Amino acid sequence: MGVKKTVFKTFKFILKNRLLFFLILLILLGALSYYYSENYYLHEEDPSSENFLLNYPDGHVVSLEGWVVDVYPGGFKLYIYHHGKDTIFDVRSNTNVSVGDNVFVKGNLDDEKIITAKKVVLKQYWMYIFLLARSALAILIVIILLLRYWKFHLENWEIVRRK
Amino acid sequence: MPDWLTHVLVAWSLCTVLGFRYKEFNSENTVIAMLGALLPDAVKIAIPIQFLSGHDPSTMVATIHTPLGSLILGAILSLLFKDKKTVFLFLLLGILTHFALDLLMSYYSGGTYLLYPFSWNQWQIGLISTVDYKISLLTVIISIYVYLVARIKNSIDNS
Numbered sequence: 001m002g003v004k005k006t007v008f009k010t011f012k013f014i015l016k017n018r019l020l021f022f023l024i025l026l027i028l029l030g031a032l033s034y035y036y037s038e039n040y041y042l043h044e045e046d047p048s049s050e051n052f053l054l055n056y057p058d059g060h061v062v063s064l065e066g067w068v069v070d071v072y073p074g075g076f077k078l079y080i081y082h083h084g085k086d087t088i089f090d091v092r093s094n095t096n097v098s099v100g101d102n103v104f105v106k107g108n109l110d111d112e113k114i115i116t117a118k119k120v121v122l123k124q125y126w127m128y129i130f131l132l133a134r135s136a137l138a139i140l141i142v143i144i145l146l147l148r149y150w151k152f153h154l155e156n157w158e159i160v161r162r163k
Numbered sequence: 164m165p166d167w168l169t170h171v172l173v174a175w176s177l178c179t180v181l182g183f184r185y186k187e188f189n190s191e192n193t194v195i196a197m198l199g200a201l202l203p204d205a206v207k208i209a210i211p212i213q214f215l216s217g218h219d220p221s222t223m224v225a226t227i228h229t230p231l232g233s234l235i236l237g238a239i240l241s242l243l244f245k246d247k248k249t250v251f252l253f254l255l256l257g258i259l260t261h262f263a264l265d266l267l268m269s270y271y272s273g274g275t276y277l278l279y280p281f282s283w284n285q286w287q288i289g290l291i292s293t294v295d296y297k298i299s300l301l302t303v304i305i306s307i308y309v310y311l312v313a314r315i316k317n318s319i320d321n322s
Contacts, residue, residue, distance in 0.1 A: 029239070033225075035280055039283075044273065134296075135166050137168055141171060153245070161246070
């Protein structure tokens with residue numbers, strides 16, 4: 001009973017102490033992030049950009065996202081930027097793409113920088129800009145509504161309702 | 164993932180409909196749910212960081228785009244509010260709508276890590292393409308309908 005009471009009291013104290021609770025949550029989030037960054041590549045369905053930019057697993061199915069920088073009959077050149085490293089891949093595909101399009105490619109890495117595409121998901125340049133515009137509008141709406149219904153109380157360092 | 168407008172409007176529509184019956188779903192709390200609907204995509208902070216520093220932190224922040232990561236971030240954010248408990252619950256509602264929508268997507272590879280860190284399985288139902296803007300259009304139409312119904316209901320209640 002005594003242990004239970006102490007645990008309950010400690011838990012209540014942590015919950016009431018904003019800074020302590022904040023630090024505990026931050027450490028927890030940091031630990032989760034570290035665990036993810038150290039292990040995610042072991043669980044990926046296909047080698048992603050980082051993985052194969054380092055290893056170039058020839059013959060393997062890879063998936064990556066990049067920007068079309070050149071188009072030629074039977075394929076296109078795809079620009080990838082990942083972790084400070086930029087590379088251009090030749091993608092063999094009959095998909096109709098244009099320079100500037102954002103493309104997801106899943107396919108066989110036949111040679112160091114040649115991919116035979118099995119699946120291409122195309123995000124045309126205008127689609128990408130339209131997506132950004134819609135998302136910017138969403139942020140604007142949320143900010144305006146937040147400022148309308150909530151305010152920051154400087155003395156207590158907390159956000160309170162305006163009503 | 165659907166665009167942020169879709170996420171925000173789905174959270175707003177859901178809260179507005181629930182607000183017909185439950186008074187807790189008022190305008191203030193609805194805004195918090197809308198904020199919660201964007202919270203998992205705080206992972207996009209990696210883009211400006213990469214642009215400014217040249218270093219890609221995407222794998223370090225990717226955990227934010229998991230239910231548990233978002234939940235912790237929501238808890239951290241709710242500490243800024245006086246009404247911590249209510250704010251946390253509405254942030255949680257927004258986070259849930261976010262992952263429900265993300266689950267519908269068809270990803271070119273993988274999916275959403277719903278059970279991370281307990282499982283590395285990635286989930287997707289594959290109904291909507293990640294680049295399909297028609298889902299946004301449908302959400303806008305539904306939101307306008309909900310808005311009109313809410314206005315009619317308010318005018319009936321006030322008369």
